[in-house]
Every structure is written in structure tokens, then in C-alpha cells.
Amino acid sequence: MEIISSVQMRQIEDACLKQGISTETLMENAGRAVAVFARHLLEEQNGCRVLILAGAGNNGGDGLVAGRYLRSWGEKVSIFVPFIDTPKGTTVQGCLEASGDIFAGLAELEEHLADADLVIDALLGTGVNRPLEGIYKEALQMTANVRNTRPEMQVLAVDLPSGLNADTGQADDACLKADFTLSLGIAKQGLFTHRGLELSGAVSVADIGIPPELTTDIQAVLIEKDWAKSVLPVRSPHANKGSFGRVMIVAGSDRYIGAAILAGSAAMRVGAGLVTLALPKSLTGAVASRIPEATYLPLPEVSSGTADNSAARLVLSELGKYDVLLIGPGLGQTGYSARLVTEVLSNLPVGLKVIIDADALNILSAIPDWWLEYKFDAVLTPHLGEMARLAKATTEAVQSDRFGLCQKFACKWGKTLILKGAGTIVTSPQGETLCNPAANPVLASAGTGDVLAGIIGGLLGQGVSLFEAAGLGVYLHSLAAEALRSEIGDAGVLASDLLLKLPVVIKGLKQD
Ligand SMILES: NC(=O)C1=CN([C@@H]2O[C@H](COP(=O)(O)OP(=O)(O)OC[C@H]3O[C@@H](n4cnc5c(N)ncnc54)[C@H](O)[C@@H]3O)[C@@H](O)[C@H]2O)[C@@H](O)CC1
Ligand SMILES: Nc1ncnc2c1ncn2[C@@H]1O[C@H](COP(=O)(O)OP(=O)(O)O)[C@@H](O)[C@H]1O
Ligand SMILES: [K+]
Numbered sequence: 001m002e003i004i005s006s007v008q009m010r011q012i013e014d015a016c017l018k019q020g021i022s023t024e025t026l027m028e029n030a031g032r033a034v035a036v037f038a039r040h041l042l043e044e045q046n047g048c049r050v051l052i053l054a055g056a057g058n059n060g061g062d063g064l065v066a067g068r069y070l071r072s073w074g075e076k077v078s079i080f081v082p083f084i085d086t087p088k089g090t091t092v093q094g095c096l097e098a099s100g101d102i103f104a105g106l107a108e109l110e111e112h113l114a115d116a117d118l119v120i121d122a123l124l125g126t127g128v129n130r131p132l133e134g135i136y137k138e139a140l141q142m143t144a145n146v147r148n149t150r151p152e153m154q155v156l157a158v159d160l161p162s163g164l165n166a167d168t169g170q171a172d173d174a175c176l177k178a179d180f181t182l183s184l185g186i187a188k189q190g191l192f193t194h195r196g197l198e199l200s201g202a203v204s205v206a207d208i209g210i211p212p213e214l215t216t217d218i219q220a221v222l223i224e225k226d227w228a229k230s231v232l233p234v235r236s237p238h239a240n241k242g243s244f245g246r247v248m249i250v251a252g253s254d255r256y257i258g259a260a261i262l263a264g265s266a267a268m269r270v271g272a273g274l275v276t277l278a279l280p281k282s283l284t285g286a287v288a289s290r291i292p293e294a295t296y297l298p299l300p301e302v303s304s305g306t307a308d309n310s311a312a313r314l315v316l317s318e319l320g321k322y323d324v325l326l327i328g329p330g331l332g333q334t335g336y337s338a339r340l341v342t343e344v345l346s347n348l349p350v351g352l353k354v355i356i357d358a359d360a361l362n363i364l365s366a367i368p369d370w371w372l373e374y375k376f377d378a379v380l381t382p383h384l385g386e387m388a389r390l391a392k393a394t395t396e397a398v399q400s401d402r403f404g405l406c407q408k409f410a411c412k413w414g415k416t417l418i419l420k421g422a423g424t425i426v427t428s429p430q431g432e433t434l435c436n437p438a439a440n441p442v443l444a445s446a447g448t449g450d451v452l453a454g455i456i457g458g459l460l461g462q463g464v465s466l467f468e469a470a471g472l473g474v475y476l477h478s479l480a481a482e483a484l485r486s487e488i489g490d491a492g493v494l495a496s497d498l499l500l501k502l503p504v505v506i507k508g509l510k511q512d
Contacts, residue, residue, distance in 0.1 A: 005167045007167075012185070015214045027058060027061050027065055031061070033184070034065075036069075042075065042117060049076045049115055049117045050117070052067045052119075055083070062159070063079070063120055064079065077101065080104070080109050082136065118153070121158060123136055124162040125158065126159065128172075140162060140163065144177065156179070156180045156181075157201070158182060159181075159182070160191055161199045164195065167188075167403065171196070176199075178200055182205070183204070184206050185208045192222060192435045193402045193422070193423030194399060197423050220435065221433075222436075223436045223471050225509065228475045232509060233463055240273075244274075245274070245460065246272075246323050246324070247267050247272045247276070247324040247326065249325075249327075250315060251327075251331060254283070254332075255332060257287060258447060262447050263453050264287075265499045266450070267454040269500070272457065275458075278299055280298075280305050297315065306332075306337075309339055319348065319352060324352065326456075328355075328358040329357050329359070355453055358453070377415060379418065379470050380417050382418070387405070390409070399421075403435075411427075414429045424438075428466075441490045442490055451495050455473040476502060476505055476506065
């Protein structure tokens, strides 16, 4: 599914106008599609009473057109139009005349909410530009309150839930949670990240007659099963361990021994041929007892669990034999680890695929204009805090514009950037964007990031490109988490539980 920002949507609307497709035509198509969807929902629940909340903009116009169709098909339609005196175009005026029970007051709204089977939320769409207040806020809050007492009353959002920002997924406190969202023409990106994931319900897209040639420039898509299947590495029965890649993981320090175990195991569980863990000498025994299948590069130490300043040279002397380097999980941020990271990254063999994760990201963020020093493309995997440090922004600023910042900095830094968290976003240096529309508390626990980095390393080893390995890795990670949520529940799952699920979800994906 392609996804789009509100600015891009307006550009497409302008291009439609130039081709002679008017806004009124698009609105007519949109309203009809909403009506068809609503009628289907009513049939499923044996209902007939539709209550439409119609705002003063074009989103409200879509709602009014839907009302006209539904009424002509015999449904019982009532419409809350708080700004009934606002001048309207001819389509909307015609709808108002044809739509029957129209009212503007909150008292009547309360009466209609008492027996509505379906509420169509068409108060605000992509045009929301300020906090909700006054009658919009009260109407949405009243609807939400009634829904708490009448859960059988369903809510269908037109284009997006009113009060949700179409670009950022930020939501007004009064934003009405939908059971279904029918996004118009092309799905709005804000439905799939941040609060959009919890507020939009099941999202579908209505064809409103936008000519396909006007959508060819869209660079952002949701990660879905078919895409994931198409980029899964193929495994030949005649393969040997060299066929599936050699992955070097530079990870772990005295306080973070587990990171190396999780990342190394994850790389192997997605099918890497050979994984080598480069970690401080004194940790090797403990880690090797947990992953006997890996090989080891024990690094000389300055003290127990801290690699010394000659460690980078040793790593570099071996790296020529590898396809992939993952550097960062659990390294800590001492001067020694900073030297290890910077020296390795400054002297990489040509053609090596690189993932920079966790502490290595924090080490980079302390270097002014680090991306000019390290010009090669690499997968970067920041969570919110790491992204804020790298981008010199607050975590609030990053969270309030996840798509915008991920796209801006992937291009500026020339890196394949994964902005982690609910609704993870992946952007290539060229701006191509993937979004994984998943929120799952199972992943909100320590160590799951190490697993993700290892998964991506394992996929890169098998020949997947940086951008596709980043997207596929995020998807497999969340599929494994989803499987654990249904089996075990949403609390108490450990990052290491993800590991055995990985081959299972890969198998499932191949068989689907
Ligand atoms: N772009 C397109 O190609 C199409 C857009 N359509 C619909 O048009 C919508 C966008 O239309 P508009 O640009 O008119 O936007 P909206 O329908 O979201 O409404 C914008 C209006 O609401 C006001 N407003 C913004 N925030 C407010 C708030 N918090 N409280 C009260 N009023 C507020 C604005 O000042 C403006 O007058 C889309 O979401 C979609 O539903 C469809 O009609 C079909 C085609
Ligand atoms: N609520 C959530 N929904 C979906 N994914 C999440 C959620 N919380 C965390 N994640 C994912 O879990 C992983 C956590 O990574 P990170 O914060 O680096 O953890 P750690 O450093 O402990 O390994 C990331 O892949 C992130 O996208
Ligand atoms: K809406």
C-alpha cells in the first residue's frame, strides 16, 4: 500500500484539476465510496441508523455526499453539521437539501448517539491545523463517551480520524478512535506511525478516480507480506556456509555481555552462514557457552571487559574475509570503545555492508558532521533517544515528525536510516521510505534492538540490499513479536524469546 503526506496529496489534487478532474468529482467519488463501505458495515451488524458528523471543509463534504447516497439507498441518516450557515459549494448544498435529518446542536447529537448503529466521522480530514476546541471538541468527546457505554456502535473515519495529523500521526486529545478508516485515494502516512496506529482501526483505501499516472512519484509504502516475501533471500539446496554470508559482530563490554549473544544468535536464526563475535577477551568464554555455533575474535583488553586501543587493528586485519559488519550493541561509550568504532569505520574494506547500532550511534553523535567523515551508505538503527542525539533535536521533536525527520536525515547523512519504535520507518539515502504499521508492547523491553540489528546483519550476509534488509528485518522482528504476543501475552516476553520464533516466521512467510 502506498502512503502519502498531505502536501503530496494536495499536489495530486492540483494535477487532477489540470486534467479536468474537479474537486467536486473527487468528492462525489469519495462520498460514494464511504457510503458503500458504510452500507457494508451496516449489513454486517444488521443496523440501519447512520449518524454523520460533517465538518465545514471538504472532509465534511465527503460525509454529506455519503449521507445523500445512504439515504437514497433507504438507510436512516442523520447529520450533525455544526457550521450549517457556512457558505458551501453546489455539491454540498445539494447534499444538504437531499440528506434529511440535519441538525447543529449538541443536545440533538446526544439524542442521535443514543441509537446510532454507525457514526461516520467526517468532521476534519487533512486540513486540521489547530487544536480542537468548541463544538468540534465537544461533539467528538460526546461521541467517544457514548461509545464507551455502547460498544456496539461503530465508528468509521473518513480519510482519517478527526484530529489526527495526516503527516505525523500526532493526535489531538479529542481525536475520536475509529474502528475503521477509509482513506481517500491514497492512504495518509500519519495513520501508520505514532498515535495513528492506535486511533485508526482497520485502514482501507477508496479509489476516488485519481489517474494512476499521477501517483508514480510516490516513494513511500507500507511493509506488507507480499513485499517481504519478494525480498526474502533464496536458499539453494546446494549451498555451503559460505553461500549465506560471513558476519562480523563487534559488540559487548563488561556491563553489556548479553548484547553480543542476542545479536549473534539473531543473525544465525535468520540464516547467516557464519557469525564471528569480536568481543573483549575475558567475555568470550561466557558468550561462547551460549552460542557454540559462532566463531570468536577475542579482543585484547585494557581491563576486564574493555577492549584496548589495539583492538581496532585486530578487527580490521580480519574484516577482509567478511561480507557484513555489525558494530555497536553493548559496546559502551568509553574512550576505548569510541576509538574502536571510529578507527574501524575509518578503515573499512571496500564492499563491506555495515550496520551501525546502539552505542556506536551515540559515539558518532559526539563527532561534529560525522557523516562527512564516514561517507559510505550503512544501515543506522536509532531508537528515539539515539535519533534525537544524532539529529541534535529533542525526542519530542523527533516523535512529532517521524516521517519528516527520518526522510530528511537519511538524505542528509547518505545512510539507510531506521527510526525505531511503534510504526518503525525505514528510509534510503534517496528518500525511498518503508513503514512497518505495527505497535507491539512485547518489543518494548531490553535487548530487542540487539535482536533487530542481528537480524539485519544475517539478511545482509545472504545478499539482501541495505534498504531491503532493513525493511525485511523490521518486518520479521515484528512478526516474531506478534507470534509471541498471541502465544504468551503482551508482558513478560524476553528479547531472547524472539530468536526461536525467527525461523518459524520465515517459514510461515514462505508458505503463505
Ligand atoms: N485532496 C483530495 O484530492 C481530496 C480531498 N478530499 C477530502 O478533503 C479533505 C481535506 O479537505 P480540507 O482541506 O477542506 O480540510 P478539512 O476538511 O480537514 O477541513 C479544513 C477546514 O477546517 C478548519 N479547521 C482546521 N482545524 C480545525 C480545528 N481544529 N477546529 C475547527 N476547524 C478547523 C480549517 O480552517 C478549514 O476551514 C480530505 O481529508 C478529504 O476528506 C475529498 O473531498 C476528495 C479529494
Ligand atoms: N511499542 C512498540 N511497538 C513496536 N515496536 C517497538 C515498540 N517498542 C519498541 N519496539 C521495537 O523494539 C526494538 C527496541 O530497540 P531498542 O530501543 O534499541 O532496545 P535495546 O537497546 O534494549 O535493544 C526496536 O526495534 C523498536 O522498534
Ligand atoms: K475524518
